[in-house]
Amino acid sequence: MTLGRNTAAALRRYLAPQVSPLSSSTSSVFITVIAGLSAAVLLGQLYRWGWPPWPDAAVFIGLVCAGTAAIAWWMQQRILMRHETHVRRLITRVSTLADGQAAAPLPLLDRDLRALAAAVEQAFAQQATRHEQLVRQHRELQMQLRLADAQRQHAQCTLNAVHDAVLVTDVFNQLTLANDAALQALDLPPDLEPNQPIDQVIDDRRLVDLIKETRETGDTAMRRCVEHRRGEGPDARIFDVSLACVASDECGPQEPDAVVTILRDVTREKEVAELKSDFVSSVSHELRTPLSSIKAYVEMLMDGEARDEQTQCEFYNIIQGEANRLGRLIDNILNISQIESGLVKVHRRHVSLAGLISEVIDVMQPQATAKQVTLRFDSPGAYVQVFADKDMIYQAVLNLVGNAIKYCSPGDEVTVAIEANKAAKTAEISVTDTGVGIGAADLPRIFDKFYRVDDHKKMAKGTGLGLSLVKQIIETVHHGKIEVDSRVGLGSTFTCVLPMAEDE
Amino acid sequence: MTTGKPLILVVDDETHILHVVSLKLTNAGYDVVTAEDGEEGLELATTHQPDLIITDLQMPLMTGLEMCEKLKDREPTADTPVIMLTARGASISQQQLGRTSIASVIGKPFSPREILLRVQELLNQPQTVEQADD
Numbered sequence: 001m002t003l004g005r006n007t008a009a010a011l012r013r014y015l016a017p018q019v020s021p022l023s024s025s026t027s028s029v030f031i032t033v034i035a036g037l038s039a040a041v042l043l044g045q046l047y048r049w050g051w052p053p054w055p056d057a058a059v060f061i062g063l064v065c066a067g068t069a070a071i072a073w074w075m076q077q078r079i080l081m082r083h084e085t086h087v088r089r090l091i092t093r094v095s096t097l098a099d100g101q102a103a104a105p106l107p108l109l110d111r112d113l114r115a116l117a118a119a120v121e122q123a124f125a126q127q128a129t130r131h132e133q134l135v136r137q138h139r140e141l142q143m144q145l146r147l148a149d150a151q152r153q154h155a156q157c158t159l160n161a162v163h164d165a166v167l168v169t170d171v172f173n174q175l176t177l178a179n180d181a182a183l184q185a186l187d188l189p190p191d192l193e194p195n196q197p198i199d200q201v202i203d204d205r206r207l208v209d210l211i212k213e214t215r216e217t218g219d220t221a222m223r224r225c226v227e228h229r230r231g232e233g234p235d236a237r238i239f240d241v242s243l244a245c246v247a248s249d250e251c252g253p254q255e256p257d258a259v260v261t262i263l264r265d266v267t268r269e270k271e272v273a274e275l276k277s278d279f280v281s282s283v284s285h286e287l288r289t290p291l292s293s294i295k296a297y298v299e300m301l302m303d304g305e306a307r308d309e310q311t312q313c314e315f316y317n318i319i320q321g322e323a324n325r326l327g328r329l330i331d332n333i334l335n336i337s338q339i340e341s342g343l344v345k346v347h348r349r350h351v352s353l354a355g356l357i358s359e360v361i362d363v364m365q366p367q368a369t370a371k372q373v374t375l376r377f378d379s380p381g382a383y384v385q386v387f388a389d390k391d392m393i394y395q396a397v398l399n400l401v402g403n404a405i406k407y408c409s410p411g412d413e414v415t416v417a418i419e420a421n422k423a424a425k426t427a428e429i430s431v432t433d434t435g436v437g438i439g440a441a442d443l444p445r446i447f448d449k450f451y452r453v454d455d456h457k458k459m460a461k462g463t464g465l466g467l468s469l470v471k472q473i474i475e476t477v478h479h480g481k482i483e484v485d486s487r488v489g490l491g492s493t494f495t496c497v498l499p500m501a502e503d504e
Numbered sequence: 505m506t507t508g509k510p511l512i513l514v515v516d517d518e519t520h521i522l523h524v525v526s527l528k529l530t531n532a533g534y535d536v537v538t539a540e541d542g543e544e545g546l547e548l549a550t551t552h553q554p555d556l557i558i559t560d561l562q563m564p565l566m567t568g569l570e571m572c573e574k575l576k577d578r579e580p581t582a583d584t585p586v587i588m589l590t591a592r593g594a595s596i597s598q599q600q601l602g603r604t605s606i607a608s609v610i611g612k613p614f615s616p617r618e619i620l621l622r623v624q625e626l627l628n629q630p631q632t633v634e635q636a637d638d
Contacts, residue, residue, distance in 0.1 A: 285562060288591040292613035293520040299616050300524060305531050318520055457564040 035072035039065045086110045090117055097124040165239075165263040169211055173198050176258070185230075185239070185263055204230060207241070207261075214243040215259045228263070238270050239263040279449075282464075286329055290322040297322075321366070328398075332465050335395060336449070339472040346389045346477055350501050353384045353393075353418045353427060360397045361416065364405060372410035375401070378417035384427045385501040388478050393498075396473040399466040400431040400494050406460040408435035412491070420500060426480075427500045434491040443486060447471040474498065510627050511535045513554040515545035515571070516589070517563045525558060528616040529623065542566030546574055549581045556626060557581075558619065561590035569596065572604035581605075585626045589614055 043061040089107035097120070109117050156179075159166055165182035169175055174195045183190055186202055198208050207228060214224060223244040230237050241263050245256035297315045306312040338344040361377050368375035386393070397416070404414040412434040419428045438446060442453045452464040474480045474496045486492035512534050516522050519540075526536045537552055539545040541563055549557060557575070561568040568588055575581040586605050588596070591612040601609075608622050 285591050288612050289518060292591070293518070293524070295613040296521070296524040296616050300528065303617065305528055305616070307531070318523075322520065 031076065032069050032072050036065045036069040039068040083110065086113050090120070093117065094120055094124075097121070100128075164265075165261075167211075167261040167263075169198055169215070169259045169261070170195075171215065171257055173212055173215060175201055182263070185237075185265065210241065210243060211259055211261055214245060214261075215256075218245055218256050220245045220247050220256050227266075237265055237267045240266050275449075283333060287326065290326040290329070293322040294319050294326070328402075331395065332399070332469055335392075336465055336469045336472060339469070339476060344477070346392070348387050348389055350385050351388050351390045351393060353386060353429060354380055354382055356390065356394055357397060357416050357418065357429070360394065360401055363398065364401050367402070368405050368414065371405060371408065373405050373408045374413045375405065376413075376415055378415050379419070382418050382420070384418050384420045386427050386478075386498045387501040388498060392473045392477060396470045396496065397429060397431070399470050400496075403466055404431050404433035404435065404492070404494075407456060407492075408433050421497075425500045426497050429496045429498070430493055432491065432493040437488040437490050437492055438484070438486040439488050443484065446484065447482070470494075470496075509533060509535045510555040511537065511552060512623065513537050513539065513545065513548055513552065513557045514559070515539045515542070515557065515563075515568070516560040517541055518560070521560065521589070524616055525619060528620055532620055532623075534623070542568070542571040545571050549575055549584070550578065553580050554584060556585055556587070556623060558587045558589065558623075561588055561596075569600060569604070572606055576604050587619065587622055587626070 040061060043064055047061070086107075086109050089109060090113055093107055106121075107117075159177070159179040160181075162179060163181060165185040166177070166179045167175065167182050168177035175192075175198050176194055178186075178188060178192065180190075182188070183192065186204065186207075188201065192201065198211060202208050210224075210226065210228075223242055225240060225242050228239045228241045230239065241261065243259060243261050246258050246260055247256040248258075297319050300306060301312065301315055306315050335344070357377055358380060361375060365375055401414060401416065408414060414431065414433045414435075417430050417432070419430070420426075421428060436456065436459065438453060439455075442451075445451045446453070447467050447470075449465060449468040451468075471482050474482045478498055480496060480498040483495045483497070484492060485495075512529055514522055514525050514529075514536060515538070516525070517540055522538045522540070526538055529536050537548055537554065539548050543566060545557070545559060548554075559568040559571060568590075572586050572588070575584065575586070582605065584605060585607040588606050588609045589612055590596070590609065596606070596609060607626055610618060610622065
């Protein structure tokens with residue numbers, strides 16, 4: 001309340017001369033003297049009329065004059081002191097108002113001071129009202145400021161939660177906003193100062209040019225979408241970049257004041273698309289190969305090129321074998337697609353593993369014999385049951401045995417065994433071969449789709465799907481586990497662990 | 505060319521294809537020697553100097569195309585005509601063909617009859633470059 005205090009000080013200065021003790025005012029002295037003289041004149045006149053005898057008269061006149069003067073003086077002082085008190089009261093009141101305590105009781109004042117007091121009260125009341133208004137406005141503005149700040153933070157948080165990189169640049173191509181994803185994607189420091197020119201901040205020439213071009217078009221109706229590559233080699237990332245001019249309401253639609261750039265990382269999508277495309281090429285090639293054989297041999301038979309019965313028999317066998325191979329390949333592909341997309345119907349029932357494995361051995365025996373590989377079942381008498389989809393487990397074991405034979409050389413052995421682990425309530429199927437084995441570097445990846453060990457590509461054909469399918473069947477569908485142990489040059493053992501069927 | 509019959513080298517990593525093509529050509533009166541990959545093919549081409557080479561495109565380690573380019577660079581095999589078998593959808597570009605002695609491209613699945621026809625054409629007539637749409 002500095003205003004109040006200033007007013008109080010000003011008033012005090014104005015009123016102070018009226019409060020000095022023992023008034024030096026000339027008027028009061030003047031009045032006192034006049035009173036004395038008037039008394040002297042009156043008494044002189046009385047003496048002339050013969051009333052008090054001289055020299056007593058002199059004393060008498062003197063006393064009366066002095067008395068009159070004294071009374072006049074005393075009355076003056078009383079009036080003055082009363083005035084002084086009222087002025088002090090006014091000053092106190094002003095000080096009270098200055099301290100903001102308008103509720104204190106109003107003092108009693110003389111009429112001439114009352115006008116002044118009223119004016120002072122009013123002035124202070126107005127000040128108080130004005131002050132209250134200002135305080136209220138201040139509070140409102142503060143709240144709005146806080147609200148705006150909160151909204152801004154909320155917007156920033158929202159943007160930071162967005163996975164895509166968002167950049168906002170202004171008409172001068174300065175970077176006004178970048179969310180966390182943008183800082184990361186463009187290798188910008190986290191404590192980046194805002195409003196810096198993008199030339200200096202973004203090290204990506206093409207991106208900077210794109211933003212500048214977009215701003216120059218000034219077209220708020222259109223959004224540009226381009227593909228953009230950052231970096232080289234295996235660390236390169238590919239982005240779908242979308243740029244648009246935006247205008248806030250104040251500027252009007254004719255004058256855009258910002259460019260919003262969004263970068264969406266599509267590197268993974270592209271990779272997947274490429275993998276799929278490679279897969280399709282690969283599959284197409286794989287399917288055509290057995291088909292070629294079938295067609296070729298059929299034509300040979302038709303043209304009579306198989307000149308003796310033995311050759312003819314051989315041809316029929318080859319045709320059948322290749323047809324089967326084609327069938328297996330198609331099955332593998334279908335199965336894996338279905339399992340991956342979650343569309344497969346699982347028909348679980350009690351399956352005797354011994355019976356299933358015997359079937360697999362029977363089917364794969366010709367292939368093993370053709371390669372001069374020994375294929376045997378170690379525990380045909382074991383009674384182990386699992387609650388599973390028979391066709392799927394069959395397919396898994398078939399793939400494992402097929403692989404084992406594929407990567408064996410003449411003279412090698414493939415052994416299948418089953419074992420029940422009563423304590424863990426699991427059944428284990430193991431397929432062991434004495435073939436080429438798998439290197440430590442390749443081991444973690446062999447279950448990946450399409451993955452093929454480079455050294456093995458020469459040895460046997462394959463899509464790289466077989467093991468992937470086995471893993472899906474054993475782990476995803478049946479909640480089991482597949483493990484592999486292998487040494488290059490010595491062979492491999494694949495073990496499938498499945499939950500055992502509960503005894504009923 | 506010890507027997508007087510034309511010698512044909514067949515290169516393919518698929519045993520069945522090798523078997524079928526060899527049999528067809530042998531039955532037709534040609535001498536046939538086979539290889540299972542590009543390396544072996546190069547070796548045999550250099551040592552045996554066949555009159556014609558039939559090769560698959562898609563083979564591991566060295567593709568048929570790579571083998572043909574290498575053959576073109578070597579003296580004895582530079583002009584030996586080649587028939588390329590391929591299961592690939594897209595044909596080989598003219599530019600790629602230019603760097604080799606590939607005289608004919610046949611798609612898989614192929615017909616042994618057609619192979620024989622082409623072989624006969626190429627060995628009895630001057631080389632022409634053509635693509636077979638199968």
